[in-house]
Amino acid sequence: MAGSHVDVHVTRGEDGTILIAADPAPGRAEDGSGPDFARAVLDVAGAVLSWPVREEPGLPMAEVHDVGRAQQWLWALYGERTAAAVHACVAGEPAGVRVTADVTALAGAAARLGFGHWAARWWPASYVDGIPALEPDVLGLELAALTHWCQQLFGDFNDFDDFAGFNGFGDGHVGHDGHDRFGGRPDDCVAELIEDHQAALDPLIQWWRAAPQSADTARHLESVLRLLDDAADGAGLDGQALRRLRAALEQHRPAGTTVDLGALFVRHDGYALAAGDPLVTGGRVIARGSGTNDWRRYPPGFVDASETAVSWTARALGARRQIEVEIVAHIAAPVAGAPLVAEVRVNGGRRNRVPLARRDDVWTGRADLDPQGPAGAVPPRFEVGVLLPGFDPGPGGPEDRADRDAIRALVRRRLATAAQPLTYDGSPHDASSGPFLAEIAAVAAATEEDY
Template identity: 65%
Template sequence: MAPGHVDVRVARGADGTIRIDAGPGLRRVEAYGDAVAAGPAFTRAVLDVAGAVLTWPVLGDPGMPSAEVHDAGRAQQWVWALYGERVAAAVHDCAAGQAGHADARVTAEVTALAGAAARLGLGHWAARWWPTSYADGIPALEPDLLGLELAALTHRCQQLFDDEGDQPDDCVDQLIEEHRAALDPLIQWWRATPQSADAARQLEGVLRLIDDAADSAGLDGPALRHLHSSLEGRGPGAAPVDLGALFARRAGYALAAGEQLVTGGRVIARGSGVNDWRRYPPGFVDATENAVSWTARALGTLRRIEVEALADPAAPTTGIPLVAEVQVNGGGPHRVPLTRRDDLWTGHSDLSSDLPAGVSAPRIEVGVLLPGFDPGPGTPGESDGRAERDAVRALARRRLAVAARPPAYDASPHGSCSAPFLAETAATATDEDY
């Protein structure tokens, strides 16, 4: 993030919440926990910090975050370091209820913490919303590699967090423990990279932050001891490594490998459903727009619908109650259980009561969701998110294209928000046919 200044608005709401708005004017407002931001949830990065929630747009320049401050006392430990002293003073005055300070425009400083926090927020966004798609040619990000870089970034941004235990993004020790399997491959990558290369500096920076974070958290184990000893004395460079082999992922699959559920019968209608990423966890369904398809058949007097959804290669094969939600001619939703078969989620259900024999051109809407996780289909008149999903896919392709190129002399520093994550660089080295 380039040095400079940004005008922000600091305002206190009727409930005492203080909003720091660093973005353009809000469009339709959608709630995300304590945060308020424009557009679908997958178009913004969100970070829970001490006394507040920070949000950034991911489509376009993330810039400075907006903030919903619900505890100004706790937030003051980082507001000055993130936005500068003038914003910190405005937040203090708003919280104190001083006359004339309930709504103020002040100039924020673009600080080093702001840049690191933006990158951390984007990393959490990538872990949740990265549009992995075999059909669209967008490879997955290796989760252990991304998790370790998130651990490093979280440690770098510790000023944003406190010890109250209500900030799920303050999870350095959990990230290291959960993703330590990538430590040895990461060390191999670093040792095989020429010390003069920008990638070597990025790799070493991540490894040193992880080492320091593990030491601070009292973590131990062979992988962490190997990390510490490697950093103590790197020695001569190792032989070049194949990143695709170091961070191997599950192979691709044929798109037409699913089992046909019903044979025979007359096809009444067929079409594509809505693939709303918000309605199921990451890694369940291929992120392509046309991942969900359906066919309505007449089998004598019986009316049946079959649903198929392209599975993400990492999707679990058992124990997941993924369902298709079917609506016929504007009627109530009907849920169809889906089962993982090879590369597809498949299921079928009787629709005789919803689809009488005399109906020749039914209007059928189909979506896929995980009960208990699904926030709902949205409100009437709300955009279905197709344009925003297309924009996210375009963003992923741009970032992968940058990651695949040797860094230019004027490239963004590796710690900036626009610089590729290590997992993005590794994804471009895969041999899979994405």
């Protein structure tokens, strides 16, 4: 990709924001990129970069709100002509111009980093659909390595001290695109990523030192590990795992014995679908069905991403009407302390919320039905969804189902690619649409788990 050229439009908005977008002309942000979960987004110095994840990675669309801070990376990402056009727009003439941008090495690495943040937030892990979850520590370390390589994109970390107390569950930083970032931290927190995810260092070292399936995988691993070592050294980080990393890198990698990659990253948490007792309250069943599973309405790691994860049963108990809701939990879902709720609407009436509790592998809850709403529907019409109050942006449109299906298809293609030998030249920007280490590990671990 690096070394090619793309025509871009550089325009100035009424609020002074500079927009850089490849063909088609501005408007793509609203019409071309789809819902939040179909876009990869990266917060950089003075701007927000975004890519549609279902397209081949290329130059991002940029919304530049601080040209002074963005100057450190504009030329390196888009080339000299684009940087000059941005300055011309800031000066007021012209209001918009079309120029030829360079597709640089930094553009490839940025696209990969943006997709990695997307995967950390939107990866549709589903036990029901057979889509394995990504190991968050493996993904977190590769994001740290990529961020270190892309450091030119980011400003001074001190700009983001306000987020130091974030607890990691989606209640903090909301980016310019309106959705929560990976771990809630700004996109350049290399030291925090390393510290939070260093549990994967030893398995990655073992994978690299043993004998990966291909020399290309070994080069990929070594590139990530060396970037992590350099980033940790620059940040003044220390600890036994980081010392073992440095010692391993100072030695020549031995031919090694084979390693069971699936066993190295398999989860041992006893998760099994429908392990608990069914939720039964008696009474006569008057309706049952599946609800809507809108990924935007709860943080990652709460609910299985399958379209059929939300199910409900309505019962008649004498004169009362009661609804029971079951939602398949994500493998990493919190057991307690998460006020997840189901939202129930009957016959177009008001939306009622049903508190949910984690029971084994499902979220469950029940409530009496609200009698409000247009009468006369036989059988009654139910709308059921799942959300986390305070996180929820509101339900999406009916077209979102097709977008979610398209994301599942994208992820299945990536997992199929991850199962094949990797072609990699050792640089972090190579094959920016290629598999992450976490994807390769997920494929291997899925063969050890009950998927």
